[in-house]
Amino acid sequence: MWRWDRWGTVDYDGPAVGQAQVIRRLSGSMARGAALVGGLTSLVCVGVATVLQGLPGLYGSGLGGLLATGSALLTPALMLRTTHLEPGSVMLASFGGLATKAIVLLIALFTVGDATALHRTSLAVTLLAVFVATTAAEAWAGSKLKILIGSEPGSSSA
Template structure:
């Protein structure tokens, strides 16, 4: 069984057994943590956007938070898609997700930065802050996961 902790990640009663179970638990916990932290950070940045530039700041912060939080979910999805592959492929997918996330956010910033009705600085700051906080939430989720290395304690293998 599992239960939520206050950071939005999941604590399981027992350790994960096998690579597929580890990756599934890790990606699920990463996705939940990133979504929760991304939403909370977006709200804080939206308030800052209102203070800085009014409605254009609010709309830019909301859009930036939505894009950054959505792109944060790319890494867990890629990890789930590579569950059946070798551990190196899963690590490569996780790193590729981080790199793709940064590229997507930079392209979005350059594309939307000059749009009328959006405050460019609110957009940029929100995207950067949400990127950092969701990446930290994903790392936190990975650090909390219990992994059993070796044979299953209930197995008859010595």
């Protein structure tokens, strides 16, 4: 049985056993944490930008929050897709997700940031704040996971 903790991550009763179970739990916990923290950070940024800049601030920070929170789910999705591969491949997918997320956010900032309806600073600040917050939430979710190190039950290796 599992239960939610106050940060939206799942705390399972028992430790994760085996690489596939560890990766599934880790990616699920990372996705939930990033979505919750990304959504809350986005709402704060949207509120502040709307008060300070009006509708352009709302549109800029709203788009920034949507892009950054959506791209934060890329890393857990890539990790989930590599569950059956070697641990090095999972680590590479995790790093690739982080690097791709940063590149996507930079491309969005420099291509969409020139739109007249958007406040570019609101877009940039929201992208950065949500990027940092979701990355920290993903790291925190990984540190909360209980992992049993050793061979999987029923395997022939000792």
